[in-house]
Amino acid sequence: MKLQFAMDTLSTESALELAAAAAPHVDILELGTPLIKSAGLSAVTAVKAAHPDKVVLADLKTMDAGELEAEIAFAAGADLVTVLGSAGDSTIAGAVKAARKHGKGVVVDLIGVHDKAGRAKEVVALGVDLVEMHAGLDEQAGDGYTLDSLLHDGASAGVPFSVAGGVTAGTIPAVQQSGARIAVAGGAIYGAPDVGAAAAALRAAIV
Amino acid sequence: MKLQFAMDTLSTESALELAAAAAPHVDILELGTPLIKSAGLSAVTAVKAAHPDKVVLADLKTMDAGELEAEIAFAAGADLVTVLGSAGDSTIAGAVKAARKHGKGVVVDLIGVHDKAGRAKEVVALGVDLVEMHAGLDEQAGDGYTLDSLLHDGASAGVPFSVAGGVTAGTIPAVQQSGARIAVAGGAIYGAPDVGAAAAALRAAIV
Numbered sequence: 189m190k191l192q193f194a195m196d197t198l199s200t201e202s203a204l205e206l207a208a209a210a211a212p213h214v215d216i217l218e219l220g221t222p223l224i225k226s227a228g229l230s231a232v233t234a235v236k237a238a239h240p241d242k243v244v245l246a247d248l249k250t251m252d253a254g255e256l257e258a259e260i261a262f263a264a265g266a267d268l269v270t271v272l273g274s275a276g277d278s279t280i281a282g283a284v285k286a287a288r289k290h291g292k293g294v295v296v297d298l299i300g301v302h303d304k305a306g307r308a309k310e311v312v313a314l315g316v317d318l319v320e321m322h323a324g325l326d327e328q329a330g331d332g333y334t335l336d337s338l339l340h341d342g343a344s345a346g347v348p349f350s351v352a353g354g355v356t357a358g359t360i361p362a363v364q365q366s367g368a369r370i371a372v373a374g375g376a377i378y379g380a381p382d383v384g385a386a387a388a389a390l391r392a393a394i395v
Numbered sequence: 396m397k398l399q400f401a402m403d404t405l406s407t408e409s410a411l412e413l414a415a416a417a418a419p420h421v422d423i424l425e426l427g428t429p430l431i432k433s434a435g436l437s438a439v440t441a442v443k444a445a446h447p448d449k450v451v452l453a454d455l456k457t458m459d460a461g462e463l464e465a466e467i468a469f470a471a472g473a474d475l476v477t478v479l480g481s482a483g484d485s486t487i488a489g490a491v492k493a494a495r496k497h498g499k500g501v502v503v504d505l506i507g508v509h510d511k512a513g514r515a516k517e518v519v520a521l522g523v524d525l526v527e528m529h530a531g532l533d534e535q536a537g538d539g540y541t542l543d544s545l546l547h548d549g550a551s552a553g554v555p556f557s558v559a560g561g562v563t564a565g566t567i568p569a570v571q572q573s574g575a576r577i578a579v580a581g582g583a584i585y586g587a588p589d590v591g592a593a594a595a596a597l598r599a600a601i602v
Contacts, residue, residue, distance in 0.1 A: 225455060254533060274507050
C-alpha cells in the first residue's frame with residue numbers, strides 16, 4: 189500500500205516546506221484543492237520541480253470542463269488529477285482523454301456520492317485508474333465520524349481505491365486490511381509538530 | 396434581471412481584457428473555475444481592483460472546506476462565491492458563515508444535481524442567497540441540449556435563481572420570462588469577435 193500526503197495549505201512556500209519534510213517517507217504528494225485555488229497551478233509546477241521522483245497529484249475536484257482542467261494540470265506537471273464522482277460521465281471521460289494523451293492518470297473522488305461502490309464501478313468503466321473513498325474535512329468534523337463506511341465501500345467496490353478521511357497511524361492497519369492501494373493522510377502529517385517524523389510513523393505502520 | 400459574464404479563460408491578463416471590454420454592459424464579472432485553478436485567487440484580486448464598482452463572483456465550485464475556501468476568496472476581493480449543490484450541508488453552511496462575516500454572498504451551483512428544484516429549497520434554508528440552475532460546458536456539448544429543463548426547474552423552485560448553460564441573446568427572453576434574477580452568459584460574449592458588442596447585445600435583449 190502506498191502513502192499519499194495531502195498538503196492542505198494555502199501557499200506554494202508552505203507546500204514546498206511540507207513536501208521537503210515528508211517526501212522521504214511518502215509516495216505521492218497531493219496539492220489540496222484550497223491550495224490550488226489559492227496559489228494556482230504554479231504550485232503544482234513548483235512541487236514537481238522540487239520532487240521529480242515523486243508522483244504529484246493535483247486535487248482539482250473537477251466538476252466540469254474535464255478535459256480542459258486535466259490538460260492544464262498535466263501541462264503544469266501533475267501526474268494525477270482528481271475529478272468528482274458527482275460530475276457527469278462526459279466530464280470524467282474528458283479528463284481520461286487528457287490523461288491518455290499525456291500518459292498520466294485520473295482519480296475519481298467519491299466525496300459526497302451516496303452509492304460510492306456503485307459509482308466506483310461506473311467510473312472505472314470510463315477509464316479511470318483509481319477511485320478515492322473520501323470523506324471531506326467538513327464531514328469528518330461531524331459527530332460520530334469514523335472511517336468504517338469508507339473501508340466497507342472500498343472493499344465491496346471491487347476496483348482499485350484509495351482511502352482519505354482522517355487516516356492516522358492508528359487507522360492505517362484497518363485501511364491496509366480493506367485492500368486499499370493508497371492511504372491518504374493529511375492532518376496526521378501536516379498537523380504534527382514534526383512533519384517528517386509523523387510521515388515516517390505512518391510509513392512504519394504499513395506492513 | 397441582471398447580466399453576469401462568465402469569463403472562462405486561463406490567465407489573469409486575458410480575464411482583465413475580457414472584463415474591460417464587457418464591464419460597461421454587465422453587472423457581475425465571474426471568474427470561471429479553470430481560471431481560478433490556473434491563476435489562483437490573485438486573478439480575483441486583479442479583476443476586483445480594476446472594476447471595484449462591479450460584483451465579482453469567484454466560481455470556486457467548492458465541494459469541501461466550505462468556510463475556508465469562501466474565506467480566502469472573500470479576502471481576495473470576491474463579492475460572491477459558488478459552492479456545489481452536491482456538497483454536504485455542512486460545507487454549504489460553512490461558506491454561508493464566511494459570507495456573513497464579510498457581508499458577502501454565496502451562490503449554490505446546481506450543476507450535476509438531479510432534483511435541482513428540491514435541492515434549491517434546501518440550500519436556501521441553509522442561508523444561501525441564490526441558486527444557479529446550471530448545465531456545464533460538458534453537458535452543453537451533448538446531443539440535443541437545450542435550456543428548457545433549467546428554466547422549468549428555476550420557475551418551479553420558488554427561490555431566487557440564476558441560469559447558466561449557454562445563454563445567448565436569442566434565449567435571454569425565455570430566461571427572463573422564467574423569473575431568473577440573473578442570466579449568466581459566457582461563450583456568447585467571450586467567443587464573439589467583438590466582446591463589448593456581444594455584451595451590449597445581451598444587455599439590450601433584457602427588457
